[in-house]
Amino acid sequence: MNMKKITMAHGSGGKATNDLIKNLIVENFSGSILGNLGDSAYINLCGDLAFSSDSFVVQPEFFPGGDIGELSVYGTCNDLAVSGAVPMYLSFSLILPNGYIMDDLEKIVKSAAKAADEVGIEVVCGDTKVINSHSSNTPIINTAGIGVMGASLNDYSKIKPGDKVILTSDIARHGMAIFSARKELELENSIQSDCGNLYSIFEKTGYDGIKFSRDATRGGVAAVLHEISDKISAGFYLYENMIPIQEDVVYLCEFLGFDPLVVANEGVAVIISEAKKAQKILNKIRQTKMGRNASIVGEVYETNNVVMETKIGGVRTVEMPSGDLLPRIC
Amino acid sequence: MCLGLPGRVMEKNDFSAVVDIGGTKREVSLMMMPEEVDVGEYVMVHVGFAISKMDPEEARKTLETLMDIADEIDG
Amino acid sequence: MKLTVDFKNPELAKSLIDKISAEVFDEKSYNIMEICGTHTVSIFRYGIRSVLPENVNLLSGPGCPVCVTSQGEIDAIFEILAKTDICVLTFGDLMRVPGSRGESLEDMQSEGYDIRVVLSPLDAVDIAEKEPDRNFVLVGIGFETTAPAIAASVVSAEERSLRNFYLLAYNKTMPEVIKFLLNDSKLNVDGFLCPGHVSVVTGEEIYFSLPENNKAAVIAGFEPVDILSSILYIIYQINRNEFKVYNNYSRAVRREGNIKAKKLLEEVFVKCTASWRGIGQLKNSGLCLNKKYEHFDALKVFDVDPRPAIAKEGCRCGEVLKGYILPKECSMFGNGCTPEKPFGPCMVSTEGACAAYFKYSS
Numbered sequence: 001m002n003m004k005k006i007t008m009a010h011g012s013g014g015k016a017t018n019d020l021i022k023n024l025i026v027e028n029f030s031g032s033i034l035g036n037l038g039d040s041a042y043i044n045l046c047g048d049l050a051f052s053s054d055s056f057v058v059q060p061e062f063f064p065g066g067d068i069g070e071l072s073v074y075g076t077c078n079d080l081a082v083s084g085a086v087p088m089y090l091s092f093s094l095i096l097p098n099g100y101i102m103d104d105l106e107k108i109v110k111s112a113a114k115a116a117d118e119v120g121i122e123v124v125c126g127d128t129k130v131i132n133s134h135s136s137n138t139p140i141i142n143t144a145g146i147g148v149m150g151a152s153l154n155d156y157s158k159i160k161p162g163d164k165v166i167l168t169s170d171i172a173r174h175g176m177a178i179f180s181a182r183k184e185l186e187l188e189n190s191i192q193s194d195c196g197n198l199y200s201i202f203e204k205t206g207y208d209g210i211k212f213s214r215d216a217t218r219g220g221v222a223a224v225l226h227e228i229s230d231k232i233s234a235g236f237y238l239y240e241n242m243i244p245i246q247e248d249v250v251y252l253c254e255f256l257g258f259d260p261l262v263v264a265n266e267g268v269a270v271i272i273s274e275a276k277k278a279q280k281i282l283n284k285i286r287q288t289k290m291g292r293n294a295s296i297v298g299e300v301y302e303t304n305n306v307v308m309e310t311k312i313g314g315v316r317t318v319e320m321p322s323g324d325l326l327p328r329i330c
Numbered sequence: 331m332c333l334g335l336p337g338r339v340m341e342k343n344d345f346s347a348v349v350d351i352g353g354t355k356r357e358v359s360l361m362m363m364p365e366e367v368d369v370g371e372y373v374m375v376h377v378g379f380a381i382s383k384m385d386p387e388e389a390r391k392t393l394e395t396l397m398d399i400a401d402e403i404d405g
Numbered sequence: 406m407k408l409t410v411d412f413k414n415p416e417l418a419k420s421l422i423d424k425i426s427a428e429v430f431d432e433k434s435y436n437i438m439e440i441c442g443t444h445t446v447s448i449f450r451y452g453i454r455s456v457l458p459e460n461v462n463l464l465s466g467p468g469c470p471v472c473v474t475s476q477g478e479i480d481a482i483f484e485i486l487a488k489t490d491i492c493v494l495t496f497g498d499l500m501r502v503p504g505s506r507g508e509s510l511e512d513m514q515s516e517g518y519d520i521r522v523v524l525s526p527l528d529a530v531d532i533a534e535k536e537p538d539r540n541f542v543l544v545g546i547g548f549e550t551t552a553p554a555i556a557a558s559v560v561s562a563e564e565r566s567l568r569n570f571y572l573l574a575y576n577k578t579m580p581e582v583i584k585f586l587l588n589d590s591k592l593n594v595d596g597f598l599c600p601g602h603v604s605v606v607t608g609e610e611i612y613f614s615l616p617e618n619n620k621a622a623v624i625a626g627f628e629p630v631d632i633l634s635s636i637l638y639i640i641y642q643i644n645r646n647e648f649k650v651y652n653n654y655s656r657a658v659r660r661e662g663n664i665k666a667k668k669l670l671e672e673v674f675v676k677c678t679a680s681w682r683g684i685g686q687l688k689n690s691g692l693c694l695n696k697k698y699e700h701f702d703a704l705k706v707f708d709v710d711p712r713p714a715i716a717k718e719g720c721r722c723g724e725v726l727k728g729y730i731l732p733k734e735c736s737m738f739g740n741g742c743t744p745e746k747p748f749g750p751c752m753v754s755t756e757g758a759c760a761a762y763f764k765y766s767s
Contacts, residue, residue, distance in 0.1 A: 312418035
């Protein structure tokens with residue numbers, strides 16, 4: 001293995017930085033704007049735009065089903081997609097620990113480039129810094145994305161009792177994949193992160209009948225539904241037997257004491273749709289690779305809380321997640 | 331106060347076993363086990379220890395009794 | 406997995422719910438107490454209260470080991486961290502429990518203190534062996550299900566001649582708290598859901614005092630069918646006025662319990678007085694390290710003394726733990742006492758009665 005490493009010189013703006021950007025960044029990302037390497041990228045967009053940014057600090061940086069590179073691209077593109085925008089341009093900024101292995105960095109950048117190509121977004125600008133590895137021994141990535149509006153999917157006033165709630169994929173895979181990757185827990189399974197391109201779903205469905213949508217990342221589906229119900233006078237009634245989830249994920253959540261609804265996802269969108277169009281939307285989602293496990297899981301209802309009918313017919317509230325997941329013994 | 335799930339024994343030695351808990355494998359200690367357990371059998375796992383051998387025959391009996399009770403309502 | 410799936414069967418669960426409705430006498434009220442934090446959470450997660458008849462009341466008793474760990478015991482952890490450069494190894498359940506000064510282990514971890522979550526006490530011993538230049542203290546909480554595992558880990562540490570591994574021996578046992586509940590003249594409970602995994606270790610005998618005091622007692626597992634069928638069997642006992650200990654978790658629990666686990670407890674621990682938050686001091690309810698293993702005792706080695714518990718004024722957790730009141734009857738519930746900022750022990754842990762009510766009940 002090539003043990004070439006990142007050094008402080010790579011972040012200092014001199015030759016090492018330039019070489020890194022040319023040979024690794026420009027070399028791998030498609031598109032012509034980046035290669036100009038100006039202080040700003042010139043882009044030309046008209047109309048209503050959506051703008052989103054996210055930073056990525058996931059550890060381990062290589063996890064079952066993905067890595068921080070593709071995650072940093074999908075994450076911001078997904079935020080644009082669920083907001084009803086077509087992802088167009090992305091910034092890609094790296095903060096690298098001193099001593100990081102160059103081969104690993106190359107894998108990450110290639111992975112990010114592949115994801116960008118899949119989504120159809122162009123990386124047009126970015127930055128590279130190197131920090132002392134005491135602060136972090138794995139890369140930190142920030143991406144900011146601009147998209148062209150197709151429909152406004154962030155308008156709370158559109159949500160009405162009777163609307164249906166669709167989850168575009170099975171839940172809790174990302175959080176449980178990351179947990180399983182923690183070597184000290186010694187868990188062995190084949191759970192893969194669901195990180196992927198949510199725009200592919202909206203490309204298929206279009207926006208007709210879709211009133212609102214959100215990406216269910218940290219805090220899981222529960223966090224999204226609580227955030228929404230905090231802003232509206234209505235709430236959500238879910239059906240546990242309709243919630244898509246893989247069997248091995250169910251058991252791992254039970255084993256660690258987690259409610260799957262609060263576990264992070266990276267490839268699940270919560271879509272609120274008009275009731276009479278829900279089935280049609282669902283059918284279209286299911287035709288995509290990302291959405292093959294989609295399900296209508298409940299509806300908006302009049303009471304301002306988030307509840308779920310359990311498999312045995314009981315009703316309980318869905319907890320608002322607080323803080324990181326901590327495995328229980330009790 | 332006792333989060334535990336059954337796991338299927340996949341491999342074992344005198345002191346520990348690798349069990350499969352619904353798709354996730356973990357090594358568990360057999361230090362608390364009062365009896366031998368074989369590959370293919372199930373143990374109850376709590377805090378990384380096998381604490382009991384699961385008895386599928388008892389499970390079947392328990393369920394049979396409950397099914398009878400359930401039938402009483404329908405019948 | 407058939408062993409769990411069969412006991413999650415929704416049709417069977419619904420039949421049991423119908424049977425419970427058919428069995429209860431309308432004019433009677435059935436107060437059933439569970440004494441296991443995992444039962445507290447499971448009952449909420451499945452929405453069991455919402456499917457039971459109005460006159461069947463499920464009360465949470467003192468079964469949450471985190472909640473009953475005294476403030477003094479919690480503060481001792483922080484005192485050790487302040488006194489010496491040490492790594493604290495703990496189960497995840499304890500990470501958000503606040504010390505008297507308001508800080509939690511999670512807060513301390515963000516400040517740079519070496520605090521690590523373990524899934525097994527044996528992992529703690531492995532970590533200590535891998536880092537011989539560092540000192541480690543394992544916080545040993547839990548009842549009889551967990552105590553033998555902790556005992557086994559101490560034995561393992563001794564076998565590996567580890568001298569950088571210490572234990573905060575905070576395990577407690579059930580018989581004395583059951584006695585405490587039975588001696589309480591105000592106790593208004595007709596039957597007990599007995600903790601399935603504690604019973605795996607103890608066997609049936611620790612519950613004999615319950616039918617002797619005309620209380621129903623059913624050892625219950627944790628799946629919906631387990632809990633519902635156990636409630637049904639308790640109702641049968643109450644209706645017929647015929648009380649006994651019934652093992653409804655026979656696929657895991659043997660009448661005599663786990664002899665090897667009990668031997669591990671005897672090898673490492675000796676009974677001592679323990680301080681139960683919300684209840685007070687109970688003789689012989691704690692498990693302290695015996696002379697043979699006292700060199701692992703963190704309290705002795707680091708010269709820390711858990712202060713006696715002083716109940717906070719305004720906190721009604723004691724009444725909640727004894728089933729006198731429901732959490733929402735406490736004026737502080739959600740109003741100065743929340744899972745993010747718990748005032749008392751019942752709110753402190755995810756499976757404390759108040760925390761569970763707060764999270765799962767609308």
